[in-house]
Structure formats: structure tokens, C-alpha cells
Amino acid sequence: MVRLISLLVGAAFVGVLAIALFGTVATAISDPAPETAEAKYHQHPENIGLASNGFxxxxxxxxxxxxxxxxxxxxxxxHSLKYVAFRDLADLGYSEGEVKAIATQWAIEQPSVNPETGEATTRKNIPSDRFPSPFANEVAARAAxxxxxxxxxxxxxxxxxxGTNYIHALLMGYRAQPAxxxxxxxxxxxxxxLHYNPWFANLNIAMPPPLTSDGQVPYADGTRATKDQMARDVAxxxxxxxxxxxxxxxxxxxxxxxxxxxxxxLAWGAYQNVWRDVKH
Structure with a gap:
């Protein structure tokens, strides 16, 4: 008797779920959700084919x-790079002296404390330091x-x-809002x-276009610095x-x-050797 009651309760529960599912599907078919501007105009990035792609x-x-x-x-x-240290730049091909020079000459210094007065101060970066944030805190970052x-x-x-293709598309994607x-x-x-950019999730982004013209960053190696080239390189x-x-x-x-x-x-060879004298 207890088993029968359990089966009936289970069957009723499954039936209620089936009815609810059917009702949801029927509603979605007969009354689909209205299309949004984000869903229709949001663009997806194309593959820019970097050398690091693939196996x-x-x-x-x-x-x-x-x-x-x-x-x-x-x-x-x-923007900060809080998980990257100056010494990591050696992986990019910079020498030890170049890494030290980059760290020392970096525009933003490391926060520190004056050992004599105890007051807040700054010091020059060293290779073991991580890239410092351009802002003292979140409040200052938002204010600016x-x-x-x-x-x-x-x-x-x-x-x-x-992400790689997204970064490139976002940097190149600023344009006038379509009529x-x-x-x-x-x-x-x-x-x-805000600025219209169809590669951003909600189409409008607070960041102004960072790459504004060809030649904005004169490359040290002589490569022609088009906007597309700069976007690819930073990506x-x-x-x-x-x-x-x-x-x-x-x-x-x-x-x-x-x-x-x-x-x-080797396993196949061992198998063949072990069973070579066995007749099938």
C-alpha cells in the first residue's frame, strides 16, 4: 500500500512538471519575447589569426x-596590469638592463612609506614589482x-x-549609432x-576610443602603426x-x-611478442 501511494505521488509530481514544461514551451512559441536592440545589433568578433593561435x-x-x-x-x-611584474617582460625579448630601465622610468611609482616620518610616499619601481595602478583607489578611478x-x-x-578577437574588435568598433x-x-x-560600439555587450561603452589615428604610437621597430595594426598588437x-x-x-x-x-x-609490440606462439 505504501509503495502504491509512493508511485502515485511520484506520477503526479512528474505529471505536474510535464504540464508546466508544456505550458512554458507553448507560451514561448505563441508569445516569443520581444527582440531587443542588444540582441539584434550586437556584433561578434572575427578571427584575426594571431601567431599564437592553434595547437x-x-x-x-x-x-x-x-x-x-x-x-x-x-x-x-x-588600465592596470596588477598580475604582471616588470621582470616578466624578459619573456618578450627584453634584456635585464632594458627591464630595469622600463621599471625605473615607468610614469607611475610604487606606493611606499617614508621610514623617517611614517608618511605615505612613493619609490621607483624595480623589476620584481608588479605594474602599479594608475589610480590610488577605486574612488579616484571612477572620479577620473x-x-x-x-x-x-x-x-x-x-x-x-x-577574448583576443574581442579586444581587437572592440578597439576598432567605435562608430556612429546607425539610424x-x-x-x-x-x-x-x-x-x-557613452560611446556606441556594437562589439560591446550593451552597445554603449564608457571608454572613449583609445586608438584615434594612424601613427598614434610610433613603433620602435619601424612597423607602420595603423589603427588596425595597433589593435592587433595590443590584443x-x-x-x-x-x-x-x-x-x-x-x-x-x-x-x-x-x-x-x-x-x-611499444604496447602493441609487446602484445605481439607475448602471444606470437599462440595459435588462433
């Missing part, structure tokens, strides 16, 4: 150095950026879907202080900051695959 991908050191130069001269005014908080860029290529959008969605005019650099051990991971994966192939061949 055998490797970083282009010259491109990483150019990307660092773009970050230094453009992005560092607002129309109440928007500039995100840290250390892991941006991992924090956003298709078709305003006609179809009259209440979606870009607010004052490559931020891919490295997010995954500096990418090349070692690729090498370890390749070595593992080779090891497994050799192991399978």
Missing part, C-alpha cells in the same frame, strides 16, 4: 613588444572616468569570450558620456599577459601526444 601556436616577440608599447603609451593611463571603473587588463583575454537602430528602437539613443600582448605560459603548455601537450604514440606502439 602549435607561438608568440611573435616583435608583435608582443609593439603591443606592450601600445599599452604603455595609450592603455596604461587608465565619469564614474566608470576601468578594468584591469591582466586577464582580459581570458575574462571575455573569444536604423534609432528608428526601430527609439529609446536606445546612446547616452551622453596579442594582452593574450600573453593572460596566458604567458602558452608556448610551454603547447610544448607539453605535443610531448604528451608523442609519448602516448610511442607507448601505444
Amino acid at each position: 602549435f601556436g607561438r608568440f611573435d616577440r616583435r608583435q608582443l613588444q609593439r603591443g606592450f608599447q601600445v599599452y604603455k603609451e595609450v592603455c596604461s593611463a587608465c 572616468n565619469n564614474n566608470a571603473l576601468p578594468p584591469d587588463l591582466s586577464l582580459m583575454a581570458k575574462a571575455r569570450h573569444d 536604423a537602430l534609432l528608428k526601430e528602437f527609439p529609446g536606445t539613443k546612446t547616452p551622453t558620456g 596579442a600582448f594582452l593574450t600573453w599577459t593572460a596566458e604567458p605560459k602558452l608556448e610551454r603548455r603547447h610544448a607539453a601537450g605535443l610531448a604528451s601526444v608523442v609519448f602516448l604514440l610511442i607507448f601505444c606502439f
Whole structure:
């Protein structure tokens, strides 16, 4: 009797769930949710084909150095790299002396305390220091950026879907708001202080266009600094900051695959040797 009651209760519960599911599906079909401006006009980035892409991908050191130069001269005014140390730049091909010079000459110094007075002060950066934030705290960062908080860029290529391509598309995506959008969605005019960018999730971003013209960052290696080239280079650099051990991971994966192939061949040979005298 108890078992029968349990079966009936279970059957009733499943039936209620089935009815609810059917009602939800029927409502979605007969009365679909209204299309939004974000859903219709949001764009998805295209693959920019960096050298680091793919199973055998490797970083282009010259491109990483150019990307660092773009970050230094453009992005560092607002965005931090709190998970990257100056000494990590040696992986980009900089010598020990160049790393020390970059750290010492960095525009923003490290916060410190005067040992004699105990008052807050600053000191020169050293290679073991991480890149300092351009702002003393979040309040100061928001005050300088129309109440928007500039995100840290250390892991941006991992924090956003298709991050490398997203960074490039976002930097190149500033444009006038299309008339078709305003006609179809009259209440979606870009607010004052924001900028229309269809590659941003809600179409309007607080960051002004950081790359404004060709030649904005004169490259030390002589590469022509078009806006597209600068966007590609800084996207490559931020891919490295997010995954500096990418090349070692690729090498370890390749070595593992080779090891497994050799192991399978040896196992097959051992099997053949052990069972060679056995007749089927």
C-alpha cells in the first residue's frame, strides 16, 4: 500500500512538471519575447589569426613588444596590469638592463612609506614589482572616468569570450549609432558620456576610443602603426599577459601526444611478442 501511494505521488509530481514544461514551451512559441536592440545589433568578433593561435601556436616577440608599447603609451593611463611584474617582460625579448630601465622610468611609482616620518610616499619601481595602478583607489578611478571603473587588463583575454578577437574588435568598433537602430528602437539613443560600439555587450561603452589615428604610437621597430595594426598588437600582448605560459603548455601537450604514440606502439609490440606462439 505504501509503495502504491509512493508511485502515485511520484506520477503526479512528474505529471505536474510535464504540464508546466508544456505550458512554458507553448507560451514561448505563441508569445516569443520581444527582440531587443542588444540582441539584434550586437556584433561578434572575427578571427584575426594571431601567431599564437592553434595547437602549435607561438608568440611573435616583435608583435608582443609593439603591443606592450601600445599599452604603455595609450592603455596604461587608465588600465592596470596588477598580475604582471616588470621582470616578466624578459619573456618578450627584453634584456635585464632594458627591464630595469622600463621599471625605473615607468610614469607611475610604487606606493611606499617614508621610514623617517611614517608618511605615505612613493619609490621607483624595480623589476620584481608588479605594474602599479594608475589610480590610488577605486574612488579616484571612477572620479577620473565619469564614474566608470576601468578594468584591469591582466586577464582580459581570458575574462571575455573569444577574448583576443574581442579586444581587437572592440578597439576598432567605435562608430556612429546607425539610424536604423534609432528608428526601430527609439529609446536606445546612446547616452551622453557613452560611446556606441556594437562589439560591446550593451552597445554603449564608457571608454572613449583609445586608438584615434594612424601613427598614434610610433613603433620602435619601424612597423607602420595603423589603427588596425595597433589593435592587433595590443590584443596579442594582452593574450600573453593572460596566458604567458602558452608556448610551454603547447610544448607539453605535443610531448604528451608523442609519448602516448610511442607507448601505444611499444604496447602493441609487446602484445605481439607475448602471444606470437599462440595459435588462433
